[in-house]
Amino acid sequence: MSMSPSTTTTDMQQQFHALADFIATRLQGSERFTCWFSGESTDFVRFNRGLIRQPGHVRQANLSLSLIDGQRQARGEFSLSGETQTDHARLARLIEDLRAQLRDLPDDPYLLIATEVQDSTRVVASKLPQTGDMVEEILAAAHAHDFVGILASGPLYRGFANSYGQRNWHEIASFNLDFSLYLAGDKAVKSSYAGFEWQSDAFRARYADAAAQLELLRRPAQRIAPGPCRAYLTPTALSEVIGMLGWAGVSEKSLRTKYSSLRRMRDEGLRLHPSIQLAEHTAAGLGPAFQPQGFIKAPRVELIRDGALIGSLVSPRTAREYGLQPNGDEGMDAVELAAGTLPQAEVLKTLGDGVYIGNLWYLNYSDRASCRMTGMTRFASFKVEGGEIVAPLEVMRFDESLYRMLGDKLLGLTRERELLIDSQSYEQRGTGSMLLPGALIDDFSFVL
Amino acid sequence: MFPATSSDPHADPQAWLHQTAALFRSLAPAVDFCSLRIVDERSDYLGVRQDVLQPPSTSQSRGAMVSVVHRGGYGYAATSDLSAAGLREAIHRAMDWAARSAGHSVIDFTRIELPRPQGRYASPGVTAPVQRARREIIDLLMAESKACRTDARIVDWSASLWTSATDQLYATADGAEAFQQFRQVMPSLSVSANAGADTQTRSFAGGGLCRQGDLSVLLDSGFVGSGPRLAAEAIALLEAPNCPTGRMDLLLMPSQMMLQIHESIGHPLELDRILGDERNFAGTSFVTLDMFGHYQYGSPLLNISFDPTRAEELASYGWDDEGTPASKVFVIRDGVLQHPLGGSISQARAAMAGHAVGGAASARASSWNRPPLDRMSNLNVEPGDSTLDEMIASVERGVLMDGNISWSIDDSRNKFQFGCEYGRLIENGELKGVVRNPNYRGISASFWRSLRAVGNAGTLEVMGTPFCGKAEPSQIIRVGHASPACLFSDVEVFGAEA
Numbered sequence: 003m004s005m006s007p008s009t010t011t012t013d014m015q016q017q018f019h020a021l022a023d024f025i026a027t028r029l030q031g032s033e034r035f036t037c038w039f040s041g042e043s044t045d046f047v048r049f050n051r052g053l054i055r056q057p058g059h060v061r062q063a064n065l066s067l068s069l070i071d072g073q074r075q076a077r078g079e080f081s082l083s084g085e086t087q088t089d090h091a092r093l094a095r096l097i098e099d100l101r102a103q104l105r106d107l108p109d110d111p112y113l114l115i116a117t118e119v120q121d122s123t124r125v126v127a128s129k130l131p132q133t134g135d136m137v138e139e140i141l142a143a144a145h146a147h148d149f150v151g152i153l154a155s156g157p158l159y160r161g162f163a164n165s166y167g168q169r170n171w172h173e174i175a176s177f178n179l180d181f182s183l184y185l186a187g188d189k190a191v192k193s194s195y196a197g198f199e200w201q202s203d204a205f206r207a208r209y210a211d212a213a214a215q216l217e218l219l220r221r222p223a224q225r226i227a228p229g230p231c232r233a234y235l236t237p238t239a240l241s242e243v244i245g246m247l248g249w250a251g252v253s254e255k256s257l258r259t260k261y262s263s264l265r266r267m268r269d270e271g272l273r274l275h276p277s278i279q280l281a282e283h284t285a286a287g288l289g290p291a292f293q294p295q296g297f298i299k300a301p302r303v304e305l306i307r308d309g310a311l312i313g314s315l316v317s318p319r320t321a322r323e324y325g326l327q328p329n330g331d332e333g334m335d336a337v338e339l340a341a342g343t344l345p346q347a348e349v350l351k352t353l354g355d356g357v358y359i360g361n362l363w364y365l366n367y368s369d370r371a372s373c374r375m376t377g378m379t380r381f382a383s384f385k386v387e388g389g390e391i392v393a394p395l396e397v398m399r400f401d402e403s404l405y406r407m408l409g410d411k412l413l414g415l416t417r418e419r420e421l422l423i424d425s426q427s428y429e430q431r432g433t434g435s436m437l438l439p440g441a442l443i444d445d446f447s448f449v450l
Numbered sequence: 451m452f453p454a455t456s457s458d459p460h461a462d463p464q465a466w467l468h469q470t471a472a473l474f475r476s477l478a479p480a481v482d483f484c485s486l487r488i489v490d491e492r493s494d495y496l497g498v499r500q501d502v503l504q505p506p507s508t509s510q511s512r513g514a515m516v517s518v519v520h521r522g523g524y525g526y527a528a529t530s531d532l533s534a535a536g537l538r539e540a541i542h543r544a545m546d547w548a549a550r551s552a553g554h555s556v557i558d559f560t561r562i563e564l565p566r567p568q569g570r571y572a573s574p575g576v577t578a579p580v581q582r583a584r585r586e587i588i589d590l591l592m593a594e595s596k597a598c599r600t601d602a603r604i605v606d607w608s609a610s611l612w613t614s615a616t617d618q619l620y621a622t623a624d625g626a627e628a629f630q631q632f633r634q635v636m637p638s639l640s641v642s643a644n645a646g647a648d649t650q651t652r653s654f655a656g657g658g659l660c661r662q663g664d665l666s667v668l669l670d671s672g673f674v675g676s677g678p679r680l681a682a683e684a685i686a687l688l689e690a691p692n693c694p695t696g697r698m699d700l701l702l703m704p705s706q707m708m709l710q711i712h713e714s715i716g717h718p719l720e721l722d723r724i725l726g727d728e729r730n731f732a733g734t735s736f737v738t739l740d741m742f743g744h745y746q747y748g749s750p751l752l753n754i755s756f757d758p759t760r761a762e763e764l765a766s767y768g769w770d771d772e773g774t775p776a777s778k779v780f781v782i783r784d785g786v787l788q789h790p791l792g793g794s795i796s797q798a799r800a801a802m803a804g805h806a807v808g809g810a811a812s813a814r815a816s817s818w819n820r821p822p823l824d825r826m827s828n829l830n831v832e833p834g835d836s837t838l839d840e841m842i843a844s845v846e847r848g849v850l851m852d853g854n855i856s857w858s859i860d861d862s863r864n865k866f867q868f869g870c871e872y873g874r875l876i877e878n879g880e881l882k883g884v885v886r887n888p889n890y891r892g893i894s895a896s897f898w899r900s901l902r903a904v905g906n907a908g909t910l911e912v913m914g915t916p917f918c919g920k921a922e923p924s925q926i927i928r929v930g931h932a933s934p935a936c937l938f939s940d941v942e943v944f945g946a947e948a
Contacts, residue, residue: 048727048922050556050725051726053556054556055555055556056823057547058527058528058543060819060820061528061531061539068505076506076507078508078510079507079510082530085531106585110502110503137550150730152922154923180922184729188734190729259605259606260649261651265647265649266647364858364861366858371648371946397865399860425922428924429819431923
């Protein structure tokens with residue numbers, strides 16, 4: 003997958019620019035504005051047992067406006083109808099409402115917006131087939147299995163504009179088929195096929211891989227006793243662990259307020275294994291390179307180098323509060339963990355006796371100070387003996403500190419990495435991604 | 451004839467909703483069933499963090515979903531363009547998906563008799579503007595914030611108020627029309643203290659004081675003036691010993707019972723999970739269709755009701771989003787599993803599979819842009835007859851836990867591990883000192899059978915959360931939980947690392 007800059011202007015982009023121009027005409031006196039656009043036109047098709055459960059389409063667009071006067075600001079957001087007259091009327095009303103609010107508000111000491119104009123446009127023109135055609139291929143493949151999951155397909159839009167004349171646009175048309183094949187009970191294989199161009203051969207190959215793994219689940223499942231166990235976490239499983247660091251882990255504000263789960267790395271110099279190199283790599287991600295206050299995100303922010311926390315994600319608001327330079331927002335959207343040296347083909351042999359964990363699920367911190375987290379194994383996870391898969395694993399709960407699993411208990415990271423595209427769609431489809439290796443860990447702690 | 455666009459929603463929201471429904475009917479196609487669900491929600495957020503007012507924000511989400519059932523297929527289309535052209539396009543898309551899914555759906559949707567609701571529902575607080583005095587609320591939040599920093603070890607503190615006003619209309623092409631209005635109040639206040647690596651947080655009502663109504667929800671709750679108490683408790687936690695480890699009695703206060711009910715009763719009883727719809731994301735359930743009517747879910751003291759009719763609770767309504775009228779349903783009575791949380795479509799699917807297990811008016815969507823599915827509304831523990839003092843007096847060794855801070859459960863909703871903000875030791879029938887980082891773990895199927903006392907109405911609190919996630923495409927929805935304090939025996943309890 004690759005995305006290239008574009009110099010053409012799309013219809014949706016023109017509509018957004020017209021709205022921004024309209025806002026500019028309504029400003030009074032010393033007022034300024036920033037605005038953020040998010041939209042999508044998505045087909046969602048939900049499947050269960052190889053059949054369709056809920057198929058549909060969502061067309062939505064939202065405009066978020068910050069009206070600023072001096073150091074005072076108020077924000078408002080509304081659903082755009084797409085009709086110029088209707089949207090202009092709503093926008094005019096919103097501006098009046100925000101203006102009335104501003105009269106009541108004190109200065110905001112942490113207000114910081116971009117004032118240096120940096121325009122950008124990034125468009126991936128749609129190469130998607132009709133969603134119905136994809137669905138036909140999926141149904142044809144799925145009829146032989148207990149197939150469950152969702153297909154999301156269509157364009158996503160993000161835009162920024164301000165009263166300094168800056169205009170940024172991000173538009174991609176993509177699909178994401180996130181699915182599981184079930185054998186029985188909770189025995190299943192999870193997989194996905196995502197990208198910008200649907201290729202039937204690639205889909206069938208991905209599906210066949212998942213179906214082949216399903217065969218391994220036919221063996222009787224085995225339990226393991228709670229306690230330490232040598233474990234391999236696939237990139238998908240590791241993504242759940244790394245994803246926890248986006249929850250007040252690498253955020254500068256959370257480090258300053260001592261809420262971050264990595265605060266001991268900052269305050270006491272605790273380190274992870276020297277092979278851990280973690281970065282927010284916006285330039286390689288799928289999301290926009292700009293953020294809601296108009297700053298262009300740093301292309302790459304090093305967070306952990308050689309196991310030491312050396313960076314953080316700094317929002318404009320935090321930057322103003324602590325006298326720092328902003329580098330984006332405080333949540334991770336394009337995570338990259340450096341590869342190791344363990345060849346993927348040698349994972350089972352190197353694991354020897356232990357467990358192969360395909361997926362982890364529902365992680366949460368059990369002790370933030372120790373960066374200790376708990377969660378469950380899920381989907382295709384296996385007991386391994388003598389470098390061979392011997393049985394599916396009954397689901398197990400783990401409770402383990404990051405300082406151990408990616409610290410002194412880390413045996414190695416795989417040489418190959420996997421690009422994982424976020425399939426979640428709370429309120430709107432997300433743009434998150436992670437590029438991760440797998441991790442071989444000694445004495446991974448199971449508790450239930 | 452109807453105008454291309456209905457009247458101005460800002461001038462008369464209710465008239466606009468009905469006119470949009472009329473416009474929809476004028477465009478409705480000749481299909482087996484067609485409905486429109488319009489949602490118009492305004493939310494306001496005011497927050498103060500570390501004595502600094504955060505940028506106030508207002509959100510207006512307005513749109514509609516068209517659903518079509520035809521010749522066995524089903525399809526939906528959601529749009530924020532509510533003009534005739536917008537609705538026409540949505541109807542066309544929904545019809546297209548209904549046609550494409552016919553013969554490939556999990557059920558023949560034409561065989562389901564969908565409700566035809568008629569009437570009006572209004573939550574408490576509808577007549578009072580929720581956000582009538584912005585300055586007054588900012589002053590209140592600021593005063594509470596400023597009262598929190600009682601000690602140099604207080605490192606973070608915030609106070610906020612999130613309110614929403616929702617007008618919703620469900621209409622069918624053949625004339626059914628149910629109009630509902632909701633006003634919701636969701637305040638938050640939390641204080642964090644730090645010493646060395648240890649950071650402890652206390653939250654007002656464990657973050658669970660969320661109800662329907664007007665600002666009296668906030669003003670009558672004890673929120674005002676609670677900042678110094680929360681700060682003192684956070685400091686006390688810093689100075690407290692670690693929670694002990696071992697098997698012992700566990701007394702859960704309502705702010706943690708809310709989470710316990712939600713995760714290990716509410717989600718496993720969702721009928722769409724049991725039917726397998728959620729297996730790729732939110733998960734399945736250890737509950738199966740053949741367990742209803744006889745399975746001993748908990749001790750005989752356990753009585754759980756699904757109750758969207760308790761007006762002040764966060765997720766009360768007159769009809770669910772498929773148009774089924776709301777009513778109170780006991781899903782567990784005297785410890786025995788009775789009914790799942792399943793709306794009309796899920797109930798029909800289960801019945802066609804040979805399991806007429808009943809259900810509830812539980813088909814809900816997070817907004818106009820997501821389709822309904824099986825959800826909790828208000829899921830409550832019915833009060834028992836024990837006072838809090840009696841429950842404490844009955845404990846030889848145990849821990850009282852309050853305010854959830856960590857939650858994790860497996861995809862079958864069985865093996866769980868939960869952590870709380872605040873703990874108190876109980877020894878020889880007496881409440882003793884504070885303990886920090888209290889956690890416990892267990893298995894749903896056996897945990898509820900260890901319930902040995904249920905608090906009376908005097909211990910009951912009406913709570914709720916605005917953040918329940920589920921579904922593909924993903925949805926976050928508001929749910930209510932009312933519960934008394936409850937006492938459990940022989941639970942695995944533990945603290946943080948030394």
